[in-house]
Amino acid sequence: MKAIILSAGEGSRMRPLTLTKPKTMLPVAGKPIIQYNIESLRDNGITDILLIVRYKEEMVRDYFGDGSDFGVNITYKTQKDFLGTANAISYGEDFIEDSLIVLNGDIILDNEIINEIIKKYNYLVPDTLMVLTEVEDPSAFGVVEIEDGNIKKIVEKPKKEEAPSNLVNTGIYI
Structure with missing residues (x-):
């Protein structure tokens, strides 16, 4: 399984905090929000991650690089227009090989939540689980x-x- 994390949004409802950084990079307990998800994915064996970026994307790219410092492989795609979630996920068309987990980058998930979601998906075997x-x-x-x-x-x-x-x-x- 691979992962796509959506991290392109500006976070206009979180201003003034997002005037200088994307909402996914806002710190919570000493690290960016999105880092919790990257670490939880890694801890559940998902190490190939595509980050969909746009707003102040250089901050995300500079912080995470290729992901090796976090034990994952990160690639990036820049979303050109904000046309909804499906459009953002479509940037991963060449990245997707089989099953895929997609997360909004501005939520915090721990290992157990991701593990439970994956277990539920594997148990139910739906085409898609939301x-x-x-x-x-x-x-x-x-x-x-x-x-x-x-x-x-x-x-x-x-x-x-x-x-x-x-x-x-x-x-x-x-």
Whole structure:
């Protein structure tokens, strides 16, 4: 399994913190947010990682380099336009060989979470697995409508009263 981490966004809702660095490089407990995911992937045996970058991408490239200091192999692709998650993942077309885990770079996942997600995927063997979570107010998220156990549609940031459910996309896919 390989991994793609989406790290191109500017993080405009996190200003002024993101005026000088991408949101994935904001430090939490002494290291950038994205580093937690890279280390957790590595600790679960996933060492080939593609980072999709754009905003202040030189900071990400300079910090992680080829990944060897972190025990992984990192390659980079620069996203030209912000056309959604599927577009960002499409930059990995030549990188993808078999199964793939995709993570938003601005979330923090530990080893156990990634391990559980991979185990669930291997147990269920779906074409695609999207990790969801339940929230009280889904209006700030991509809200998922499910029909017969399958995703029917995703509504981006609907008004609370118009949300098809309270299940939201966590930004984790296999």
